[in-house]
Each structure stands twice: as C-alpha cells, then as structure tokens.
Amino acid sequence: MPRKTLFTLSERETLTAFPQEHHDLVRHYLFNDADLALINQRRGKHNRLGFAIQLCYLRYPGKPIPPDEEPPAHLLSFVSEQLGVPVTHWKRYAIRKTTRREHLTELMNWLGMASFTLSHFRLSVQYDPHQQFWTPS
Template sequence: MPRRSILSAAERASLLALPDAEDEVIRHYSFSETDLSLIRQRRGDANRLGVAVQLCLLRVPGQGLLPDASVPSSLLHWIARQLRTDWARWPQYAEREETRREHLLELRAYLGMESFGLGHYRQAVHAATEQALQTDKGIVLATSILDSLRHRHIIIPALDVIERICSEAITRANRRIYVALSEPLLDVHRRRLDGLLKRRENGKTTWLAWLRQSPVKPNSRHMLEHIERLKAWQALELPAGIERLVHQRGAVRRGATLRRRC
C-alpha cells in the first residue's frame, strides 16, 4: 500500500520556494566582498555564475543546486549584474554535473554547512514526534524541521525525505497517544467502547456514529436527544482525567481527521 501523502503539491512547492519579489532577491542574494573574492577564483564566466548561484541556493532555501532545479531568471539577472557578466552563460554551467558537485563541496566548507545524514534524520524524527503530539498537520511539522536544519547549518535534503520524517513522526505520536489513552482502561471499559460499534435499536447507525452527530437546530426534541447522548457518554464511566493524558490540540485535530475519514 502506498504511503499516505503528508504534504499537498502546493505545500511542497511553497516549502523551498525561492524569493521572487525584487526586494527579497536583493536582500537574500547580495554578495559580500568575501563572497565575490571566492567567486572570482573560478575560471570563466559560466563557472563564476554557477558558483554564485549555488552559493545563493545554499543560503536560501538551504539546498545545493539539484540536477533538475530551475533557477528563476530574476535571480540569474541579479547575480549576473553583481558579477558583471552575461546571465545567458548559465546553461553552459547547469549541464556540468561533476563541476557542480565539486563546487558544492567547496561552498559547503566555505559556509560551514553539514551534509544531511542518518544522525540528522533520527534527530529530526525525535523532535518532530514531540511536535506531532500537538498537531498532525504536515506543513507545520515540515516547516519546523526545515527551520531547525537551517539554524544548525545543515543542508536541506530532498522534500521526499522531509515528508518521510513527518510521516514517521506522526505515526510515532499516534502510537504514544493510543498507549496513553488505552493503558488506564480496564476490561469493562474496553467492552463498553467496543459496544459503541454495534448498531442501535433502529438499525440505521452505530452508537458511535450517533454520539458523533453534530448539534442541530435547538428545540425540545433535539434537546432531549442531546441529553440522551450525554447519558450515553456518562454510562461509559471512563477513568477520570483520561482526557488530560494527551495534548488537547492534538486530540482535537486527530478527532477531526478521523471524522473526515469515516
């Protein structure tokens, strides 16, 4: 069975989107004299332009130049303007995979950045699991992971890796929530909860579906039904304070997710 997608296509595109507005491009991608000195050590306009582009992408969004990465023309124009070279030389560099890798290693050392490895993956999963106890929203978890990696000067891996971290964190958090809620239950509680899956006397819905029905227009008949639901919940006699064993925001979000899937 394929893994459920944690991020939508729009969310994936937004996570590593490059700045587009002119003021943002200037703010994020202006070179210092030290940067220019490093770039000018390369031979040929294409190599200088390529090193400059990789330097920019390592800083924002925090990735090196991927083989299929497309660089916005606005960024190429701004970089070429600073280097006083022709941005049209870019295709000559973009097709040289070995050269790109060599330059990427040099720039990582220059910026003091680490490659993403197994240890970083485990740390990210651990941190994301703690956050996933509060929310199972993939974009929130992924953004937090990326912010942490950037703060620690670690190269951002492919988005598939980030999504895998989010998925594993949510799975671990769900298991912890399940254990926290199920451990206090006695056999009698479990039997009562199992009974919610049986159909009611009218045979149309289960007890659980009936209890989850949204409030309707207030009137005397609906008020009596609401009182019946409260009595049914009270009859379960679940352990006191069980709702405080998990984060309330996380419980609410998972309840909403469960309702959408049912």
C-alpha cells in the same frame, strides 16, 4: 498507513519558492565582499555565475540546485548583474558534472553545512523536548 504531512503540496512549494520582489532578492541574494572574493576565485565567467547560483540556492531555499533545473530568470538576471557576467553564460556552466559537485562540496564546507545522514537521523529521534540540548546515545 500513510504518514501525516505537516504541509500540503502547495504550502511546501510556497515555502521553497524563489522570491519575486526586488527587495526580497536583495535580502536573500546580495553578495558581500567575502562572497564575491570566493566567487571570483572561479576560472571562467560561466563558472563564476554557476558557483554564485549554487550559493544562492544553498542560502535560500537551502537546497542544492538539481542538475536538470533551470534557475528562475529573475534570479539569474539579479546574480549576473552583480557579477558583470551575461546571463547566457549559464548554459555553459557544469558541462563537466564533476564541476557542479565540486562547487557544491566547497560551498557546503564554506557555509558550514553537511548532508543529512543516518547519524543525524538517529540524533533527531532521540530528541527530548524537556531538555535544553540533544542527547546522543
């Protein structure tokens, strides 16, 4: 029996779509001093731009950038303007696959994120809605 889904495919795509309006780009992707300090630790303009784009993806919509995905042009432009790095440097980012993985790991640690694991799943199925907290087994 197929599982019931909460949202249709178009609703899910809408929830995870990148903002189009400038004020939404500012709200989600404007870097503060701490962000810029972390980004500027990368060597090479292409690594700074790629690292910053990964940071954007993790913040909103809250997922890593897939290796075969090209970021939206308006997001690349917005980020590249903040960093003073030409958009063309994106093509040189993560030629070494380990670069992207290392950057992702560092950003997830910096943001306090973790991959969803079996132990997270086990905790989630033990959730008691009548209690104010999660009860581990």
